[in-house]
Amino acid sequence: MKVKMSILFLFLLIFGTYSIFGIVLYTYPQDAIPKYFKLGDDLSGLCNDIIKALNSELSKENIKIEYKSKNPLTISEIFNALEKNEIDIFIGAAYSEDRKDKVQYVKTPLYGLREMFILKKRSSNVIHFSSLTRIGVIGDTVTSKSLPNIFNKSQITAFKNINEALKALDENKIDALFYSSIVLGYILSQNPNKYEKLNLVDEKYYHYVVLSKKVNNYVSQKIEEAIKSFHKKGTIASLINKYKLQDYVLPGNVVEILTVDWKPYEWYDEKEKIWKGFDVDTVTKVFEKLGYKVVFRTLPWERCLDAMKNSAYDGIMSLRINDERKTYLVFPDEPLSTGYDVLFKMKNKNIDISSLENIPSNIICGYSIGYAYGDWFWNAKFKKEPVIDDVTGFELLKNGRIDLFVCNLLVGKSIAKDLGIENDVEYSKIFSEKMIYYVAFSKNFHGTYLSEIFTPELQKFKKSSDYENILKKYGLTLKDLQF
Incomplete structure (x- = not known):
């Protein structure tokens, strides 16, 4: 003993x-x-x-x-x-x-939250940022140091605690209070007729x-x-x-990932009210094995990228690496999937797309804003017209508003089928290198951690029969996505 x-x-x-x-x-x-x-x-x-x-x-x-x-x-x-x-x-x-x-x-977070503004309830539904000149914060907090730069620092007042800040807000000594959603959200839930929040998508962070x-x-x-x-x-x-x-x-195990309709990689099934696609299924399964639950969110692609610049969500998929994106995103070592970009046209258009040199300079080719295309596309002599997304591009192509549209081969064929024009379009040979797509994460503490644990688990998952079954479900094989 x-x-x-x-x-x-x-x-x-x-x-x-x-x-x-x-x-x-x-x-x-x-x-x-x-x-x-x-x-x-x-x-x-x-x-x-x-x-x-x-x-x-x-x-x-x-x-x-x-x-x-x-x-x-x-x-x-x-x-x-x-x-x-x-x-x-x-x-x-x-x-x-x-x-x-x-x-x-401790690297596994307890819960995720956001930065948030609240102000006194107003009769008008329209709130202009320009009217919020005096902002209150809680001193020496992470939130107080990340206040958006649009506010003049001389008009920011730091308070010792939330009670002092709320008193100042009630007495109209400040116009709005900026702090974490856990504290301000609770105050809102207790005082729904006294305060309101500004509907902004602010930085997401975690408590540990x-x-x-x-x-x-x-x-x-x-x-x-x-x-x-x-x-x-x-x-x-x-x-x-x-x-x-x-x-x-x-909860800290909920990973919010931004994406857009990009069938068959990822898309929202309006009938079943769920996200589908072989990238969706892969990311979901890999995170499940890591003990996380994925929630997919969507915005127009350009706004997805802007939201990630503000670290408003945990991740974004499926996208290529480029130098500009590396300034605000963390890319795991293992890619998620691959593809090729090609040029689509209506068969009744008398345009030779067998080579880039054969396409006249007055031809208009649409492309999706914010997508990372290869140099072959930007160096081509034809005119380039930005559109909001791939579906819009194919609709413009169908209606004769543009002559060509550049798109991922699998995605373009899927959109053409959904629009009922799969027999009316044709596509060029592959002019580009293979496109390598990733799920990327916010460039912060949690995003870096997610990237680190995601890489080995994805590598292991790709060698499993579960991964092959996912591809088979969408009519694909490992050969279609050779890395």
């Missing part, structure tokens, strides 16, 4: 703060509802509930989280305490480049478990395993619903 106790003592001495109960990780609550509420001498709130769930899950490892004090502190005070090893852990903080070398972040540098890898790993287990069981999702935050906060 003495030998066993000595081993336990040595284990605790190596792995963290120790007591007769095991490893104790001390924390502070934050002065931020609904993450933490002070109820008399007790605490409540979303992150407090997560601590309770973690304690239940980690009890079998003899790890426990305890409050060093129940007096709420600002996020700046909490990070100072972590950096000084005054506390060991904090539940519910955004990643910060300024803090990454001073603390540890943060550890002091002294906490070892063993404890960090057990916490990460617990968070993954919560996502699998729906624990975090249930807590989000408990606090009526489902319109403002998503």
Whole structure:
């Protein structure tokens, strides 16, 4: 018995703060509802509930989280305490480049949220940004440092906490308040007739478990395993619903990916109300194996790219790599799929498309805005007309408004079939190199992590019978997508 106790003592001495109960990780609550509420001498709130769930899950490892004090502190005070090893852990903080070398972040996020503006309810439905000249923020937060550049910094007021900021908003000392959707969304849900939000798609980011540098890898790993287990069981999702935050906060295992109709790679089935396509099925299956759930969103392609420049979503598919996109996107090492671009024309058009040199310079060729075509297309001497998407391009082609349209071969054949003109169109030989398509991620902490874990899982999945079955479902084989 003495030998066993000595081993336990040595284990605790190596792995963290120790007591007769095991490893104790001390924390502070934050002065931020609904993450933490002070109820008399007790605490409540979303992150407090997560601590309770973690304690239940980690009890079998003899790890426990305890409050060093129940007096709420600002996020700046909490990070100072972590950096000084005054506390060991904090539940519910955004990643910060300024803090990454001073603390540890558990890479699996707790929940995703967005930046958000709220203002006092107005009688008019039209709100002009130009009228919002005085903006309130919460000082020393990640959100306060990412306020859009359209606002003059001299007109920004930093407040210590949300209560001070709301008071200033109520007293018309500021025009709007800019902060995270978890806090402002909760305030909106509690005061629907008092405040309203601006309908903007702002940057998406995540809250994590943060550890002091002294906490070892063993404890960090057990916490990460617990968070993954919560996502699998729906624990975090249930807590989000408990606090009526489902319109403002998503569980950390939900990956939002932007795409457009690009059949057979990806498209929205209006009848079944689901996204389909061999790229859709592949991405969904790979993320399922990683413990994530994919939610597909759609916008016009140019707006998809603009949204990703603002890190408004987690990822975008299917697209090629180019230097401009690499400035705001992270591309995994493994491509998702391949294809070839060709020129389509109506058979009744007397245009020789057997070679680019044979196409007269007065011929008009349509192309989709924002798509990355090869140099062969841009260097061709014919005229180039931008259109909003591939379907519009084929409709213009059908109606004789343009002479040619450049499109991915598989996509073009699919659109022609859907429009009932598959027997009326023909396409050129392949002038381009093979197009390599990727799912790319936001160039931030979480996007980089998703890219890292996605690559090996996709490589493994492509060697499976499940992948071959997906291709077969859409009338394709591995040979059609040789990499």
